Amino acid sequence: MSSQFDEPQQRLLEEIMKARRDVRGNHFLRDAPVSEDDVQRILQAATWAPSVGYSQPWRFVVIRNDEIKLQVAQSFKQENEKAAHLFDEKQQQYQQLKLEGILEAPVNIAVFYEPSNAPVLGQTSMQEMGEYSVVCAVQNMWLMARAMNVGMGWVSILNPGDVKQILSAPDNNKLVAYLCVGKVDQFLDRPELEQLKWQEAKILDSVVSFDGF
């Protein structure tokens, strides 16, 4: 019979969740190293994530090489320029946002979904369950990093095909997340996009209903 947790422990988990932030380049401390032990501890947390049929379909590429980071940053730049045009009257505000920390973060981690060749228990009706398992792993990494006082940012303004090519990923692997990891000057009290009034926090009641929509 494994552990029972108590109220102070529950509150601590809530504190970690609430304190987790998406960290961008302006907050990473470029010269503060992240040790290989720290990286391993974050990856270990990933392996405790749930996975459909216990398939553990994750693959992690840890990147410290500046040349590789530069190539990924180039993909970000291209995709970000395309994206800015979609935001109409918010375009100017969009262009002022710092949306990644690829070069500033000492460590980048690319996370892939590696499909199984055989059918996977639990994935037969919802194919997406494989990718979803990998996302659960990313969330574990993020909470672990935050508990370690290490910042993490998820960069999604990338061409996945470019990133796969840069990292020589197998054709059947799918890029799920590109993460920037490093020590930070601070963790913001509230999500940056909330502070900047880009988007408001939703009230829980407005997204919950009972026994149907």
Added chain:
Amino acid sequence: MSSQFDEPQQRLLEEIMKARRDVRGNHFLRDAPVSEDDVQRILQAATWAPSVGYSQPWRFVVIRNDEIKLQVAQSFKQENEKAAHLFDEKQQQYQQLKLEGILEAPVNIAVFYEPSNAPVLGQTSMQEMGEYSVVCAVQNMWLMARAMNVGMGWVSILNPGDVKQILSAPDNNKLVAYLCVGKVDQFLDRPELEQLKWQEAKILDSVVSFDGF
């Protein structure tokens, strides 16, 4: 400047992650109630998840109605019968597995992705980011439930179209997760599919590489 966490706190988070289990019907205590406050606390944890462009694209349907659960269980039964045939020589073992707790769990929670009508910051190059945000919310719920000593199981052997119809979900909403929630007789020490030798645990080293594949 928000909280710094220390080593004992980091270890506690690791303990919660390691103790989390996918709970099936044979472990739920059918008659042990889950209060509405407990459900709200689990949903609150979901709202602290990261979301692309702070879009918070989640929608939760809390189900206690037995008639609705019966309809969902019927969808599971159909999909599970189809799935069993895919597992060849493991078909007999598959059919002996208890893979859901829809009727046994006092509470079910269906979690949907509700797309935005406007472009979402960060989702312009990777459309999946909206769903991925919802999956991060599910993982927060799961960790929170475990810390509260409440069991959760993710049922993915369902026809999402059936579930949408049963719950009168809007066309553009996508079912991401169907969760069974309840008190349990025990949390298994190891994942059940590992104990039953359905699938082995992967070594971390085997899924990590550096600066490329």
